[in-house]
Amino acid sequence: xxxxxxxxxxxxxxxxxxxxxxxxxxxxxxxxxxxxxxxxxxxxxxxxxxxxxxxxxxxxxxxxxxxxxxxxxxxxxxxxxxxxxxxxxxxxxxxxxxxxxxxxxxxxxxxxxxxxxxxxxxxxxxxxx
Amino acid sequence: xxxxxxxxxxxxxxxxxxxxxxxxxxxxxxxxxxxxxxxxxxxxxxxxxxxxxxxxxxxxxxxxxxxxxxxxxxxxxxxxxxxxxxxxxxxxxxxxxxxxxxxxxxxxxxxxxxxxxxxxxxxxxxxxxxxxxxxxxxxxxxxxxxxxxxxxxxxxxxxxxxxxxxx
Numbered sequence: 561x562x563x564x565x566x567x568x569x570x571x572x573x574x575x576x577x578x579x580x581x582x583x584x585x586x587x588x589x590x591x592x593x594x595x596x597x598x599x600x601x602x603x604x605x606x607x608x609x610x611x612x613x614x615x616x617x618x619x620x621x622x623x624x625x626x627x628x629x630x631x632x633x634x635x636x637x638x639x640x641x642x643x644x645x646x647x648x649x650x651x652x653x654x655x656x657x658x659x660x661x662x663x664x665x666x667x668x669x670x671x672x673x674x675x676x677x678x679x680x681x682x683x684x685x686x687x688x689x
Numbered sequence: 690x691x692x693x694x695x696x697x698x699x700x701x702x703x704x705x706x707x708x709x710x711x712x713x714x715x716x717x718x719x720x721x722x723x724x725x726x727x728x729x730x731x732x733x734x735x736x737x738x739x740x741x742x743x744x745x746x747x748x749x750x751x752x753x754x755x756x757x758x759x760x761x762x763x764x765x766x767x768x769x770x771x772x773x774x775x776x777x778x779x780x781x782x783x784x785x786x787x788x789x790x791x792x793x794x795x796x797x798x799x800x801x802x803x804x805x806x807x808x809x810x811x812x813x814x815x816x817x818x819x820x821x822x823x824x825x826x827x828x829x830x831x832x833x834x835x836x837x838x839x840x841x842x843x844x845x846x847x848x849x850x851x852x853x854x855x856x
Contacts, residue, residue, distance in 0.1 A: 572701055579708045586715035600729035609740045610827075617829045617846055624831075624844075634843045637800075638831060641846035644798040645829070648805040649848055 739826035742777035767812035790815035799838030
C-alpha cells in the first residue's frame with residue numbers, strides 16, 4: 561500500500577455511512593408496498609361476510625320455525641335454498657342440523673352450522689336463549 | 690506504468706458504485722406500475738363498503754317488520770334499490786359524493802330443475818362493459834315470493850348479488 565495517505569478518513573467513512581443509510585431506507589420503502597398487499601389479500605380471502613350471511617339465514621329460519629311463523633316444510637325449503645345457492649354461487653359447502661326443544665327438560669333450540677369453502681372451515685352450535 | 694497508489698480509493702469507488710446500483714434497483718422495484726392485479730387494497734375497501742350497505746338494507750327496523758332489501762326483492766323494486774344503495778355507498782364526509790357504479794341481480798334455486806338461476810339485473814346505474822374491475826358483494830335474503838320451479842308461495846332464501854366498481 562505504498563503511497564497510500566491516511567488523510568480524509570472522515571470523508572471516506574461518512575460516504576459509507578450515507579450510502580448505507582440510503583440503502584436501508586430503500587429496503588424499507590420496497591417492503592412497505594408488499595405489506596399492504598398481503599394484508600388485503602388475506603382479508604379478501606377470508607369469507608367473513610359469507611359466514612355471517614349463512615349463519616344469519618339459518619338461525620333466522622330456526623327462529624321463524626320455533627315461533628311457529630313458518631312450518632317445518634317451509635323451513636326446509638329456506639335451508640335447502642341456502643345450501644344450493646352457497647354451493648353454486650360461492651363454492652362453499654354448508655350443512656346444518658336444527659334440534660327443536662326437548663320439552664319439558666330442555667327448552668332450548670340447538671342449531672349446528674358447518675361451513676367450508678376449501679380454505680376456511682367454520683363450525684358453530686348456536687343455542688337459543 | 691502501473692503502480693499501487695490509491696488502492697483504497699479504487700475499493701471505495703467500486704463499493705459505492707455497487708451500493709448505488711443496488712439502491713436504484715430497490716427504488717425502482719418499490720414504485721412498480723399499478724396493474725389490476727395489484728388492486729387488492731382498494732378491492733378490499735370497496736368490498737367492505739358494498740357489504741356494509743347491503744347489510745344495512747337487510748336490517749329490519751324491528752323484530753317483526755320486513756327489511757328494506759326483503760321488500761325490494763319481493764316487489765322487484767329496482768328504482769328504490771338504486772336510490773338507497775347509491776345513497777349508502779356514495780356517501781362521504783364533505784360535499785363531494787363518491788363515484789361508485791353497480792349492477793344488481795337476484796339468484797334463486799329452481800327446485801324442479803335442481804339448478805340455481807340468476808335473473809337479469811333488476812337494478813343498475815351503469816352497464817357492465819367489460820373493462821371495469823368490479824368486486825362482488827352478496828347478501829342472502831329471505832323473501833316471501835313465488836319463483837319459477839315449484840314450491841308455490843312460500844318464504845325462499847335468495848341471493849342478492851351486486852357487482853360494484855369505481856371509475
